[in-house]
Amino acid sequence: MQTPENDGAVRFLYGTALGRGLLKIVQRLHLDRLAVWYLRSRWSRPYIAKFARKNSIPLTKAELQSFPTYRDFFLRERAPRPVDPAPDHLVSPCDGWLSAFPVTDGCSFAIKGSRYRVADLLQDDALAKRYRDGLCLVFRLCAYDYHHYSYIDGGRQGQNHYIEGQLHSVQPIASEHYPIFTLNRRSWCVLDTDHFGPVVQTEIGALVVGGIVNRPEGPMARGQEKGYFDLCGSTITLLFEKGQAALLPELAERTAEGREVRVEQGQWIGTALENRQA
Numbered sequence: 001m002q003t004p005e006n007d008g009a010v011r012f013l014y015g016t017a018l019g020r021g022l023l024k025i026v027q028r029l030h031l032d033r034l035a036v037w038y039l040r041s042r043w044s045r046p047y048i049a050k051f052a053r054k055n056s057i058p059l060t061k062a063e064l065q066s067f068p069t070y071r072d073f074f075l076r077e078r079a080p081r082p083v084d085p086a087p088d089h090l091v092s093p094c095d096g097w098l099s100a101f102p103v104t105d106g107c108s109f110a111i112k113g114s115r116y117r118v119a120d121l122l123q124d125d126a127l128a129k130r131y132r133d134g135l136c137l138v139f140r141l142c143a144y145d146y147h148h149y150s151y152i153d154g155g156r157q158g159q160n161h162y163i164e165g166q167l168h169s170v171q172p173i174a175s176e177h178y179p180i181f182t183l184n185r186r187s188w189c190v191l192d193t194d195h196f197g198p199v200v201q202t203e204i205g206a207l208v209v210g211g212i213v214n215r216p217e218g219p220m221a222r223g224q225e226k227g228y229f230d231l232c233g234s235t236i237t238l239l240f241e242k243g244q245a246a247l248l249p250e251l252a253e254r255t256a257e258g259r260e261v262r263v264e265q266g267q268w269i270g271t272a273l274e275n276r277q278a
Contacts, residue, residue, distance in 0.1 A: 036231065039069065039070045039071050039074075039231055040069055040070075040071045041069060042068060042069055044069050044070035044071070045067070045068065045069065045070070047070050048064060048067055048070055048073045049064055051070070051073075051143075051144070052064075052073075055143075055144035057144060071230070071231060074147065074230075074231055075147070075228065075230065077148065078146060080223070081264065081265050081266045082266055083150070083222060083223035083265075083266035084266060084267065084268040086268070087153075087194070087195055087222075088195050088271060088272040089268045089270075089271060089272075090152060090153075090196065090245050090247075090268070090269055090270035090271060090272065091152055091222070091223075091265075091266050091267060091268060091269065092139065092152075092263040092264060092265055092266065092267045092269050093139065093149045093150055093151070093152050093201070093226070093236055093238070093265065094139050094141060094145070094146070094147075094148075094149040094150070094236055094265050095141065095145045095146050095263070095264050095265050096139040096140050096141040096142070096145055096235075096236070096262075096263065097139070097140045097141075097142070097260035097261065097262055097263075098137065098138070098139055098251065098255065098260060098261045098262075098263045098269065099137070099138040099140070099255055099260050099261075100135065100136070100137050100138070100247055100251070100252065100255040100256070101135075101136045101138065102133075102134075102135060102136075103118060103131050103132060103133060103134045103135065103136055103239070104132075104133070105132055105133055106132075107119060107128050107129060107131060107132050109136045118131050118136075118239065121186075121188075121202060121237070122161070122188055122200065122202070123161075123163060124161075127190070127200070130198070130241055131200070131239045131240070131241055131242075132242065133242040134239060134240050134241045134242045134244070135239070135240045135244075135245060135246070135247075136237060136238070136239055136240075137237065137238040137240075137247075138235060138236075138237050139235065139236040139237070139238075139263070140235050140260065141229070141234045141235065141236070146265065147228050147229040147230075147234065148225055148227070148228040149203070149225070149226055149227060149228065149229075149236060149265070150223050150224060150225050150226055150265060150266070151191065151220045151221060151222060151223065151224050151226050152191070152193065152196070152199070152201075152222070152238070153191070153193035153194050153195050153196055153199075153220075153222050154193070154194045154220060154221050154222045155191060155192045155193040155194045155219075155220055156191075156192045156217075156218065156219055156220060157189055157190075157191055157192075157215065157216075157217050157218060157219075157220045157226070158189045158190040158191070158192065158217050159189060159217050160187055160188075160189050160214050160216070160217065161187065161188050161189060162186075162187045162212075163185065163186050163187070163188075164185055184204050184205050184206065185204070185205035185212070186202055186203060186204040186205065186212070187202070187203050187212045187214060188200055188201065188202035188203070189201060189214070189217070191220065195272045196240060196244050196245045196272055197240065197241050197244040198241065199238055199239065199240055199244075200237075200238070200239040201226070201236065201237070201238055201239075202236065202237045202239075203227065203229065203234065203235075203236055204234060204235040204236070204237065205229070205234055206234045206235065211229070211230030211231070212227065212229060212230070212234075213227050213228050213229075213230060214226060214227035215227055223266060243273055244272065244273060245270050245271065245272055245273060246270055246271060246273055247269060247270045248268070248269060248270055248271065251269055251270070
């Protein structure tokens with residue numbers, strides 16, 4: 001896959017037997033809360049400049065001094081990005097690495113050797129059946145990405161459904177050993193969109209991520225902020241019913257080869273299908 005990682009700590013925790021054993025201890029004792037405490041404390045301020053240099057994030061001296069903690073830096077807002085205006089153009093909800101997977105007639109999709117049942121992802125059997133033979137898009141956010149995300153279309157957002165879970169890394173190496181999407185903490189809702197039918201959007205937490213903050217149900221507008229993640233890397237999935245949307249050909253070709261594709265919030269990535277269901 002075309003990715004800029006995995007970092008050494010994650011390779012050790014997920015790529016070695018010793019690391020996986022240590023990971024179990026960390027999760028059983030909730031030792032990751034120590035990392036969260038540090039990143040929320042003023043002791044984390046020196047880490048901001050180091051992180052920004054490592055990931056080529058431009059920050060002025062004044063900007064560096066404006067963040068009292070790393071968490072404040074992580075949750076920083078930026079000027080709105082342009083959103084592709086064509087109503088039948090599917091846009092990315094966030095910055096990140098895009099993958100695409102067909103949903104089978106058994107309502108499941110496969111990632112890195114792990115097969116995911118839509119019903120397990122949502123914990124809703126009846127809703128999962130609606131996405132048989134549909135399309136699942138996965139957006140993997142890295143720690144350096146902007147962690148605010150937006151609506152892909154106008155319409156109405158349904159109720160948020162929060163599912164408590166573990167906090168595994170979402171880097172590719174973790175998917176080789178754990179079905180992270182159905183293990184991790186997550187929140188999903190149905191977006192009744194104007195041009196792509198009912199879309200299920202799921203926000204999935206990751207290692208050290210303590211929060212998923214979403215707007216309540218109600219009207220939504222294309223490009224409007226839907227919510228944000230609180231600390232570190234994370235993932236968003238979109239489920240489309242059969243015949244509702246398709247990726248642009250060049251993106252479909254690359255993701256079909258198992259490659260992740262870099263996308264930006266508001267970027268045109270797909271199109272509503274003319275023969276979409278009523």
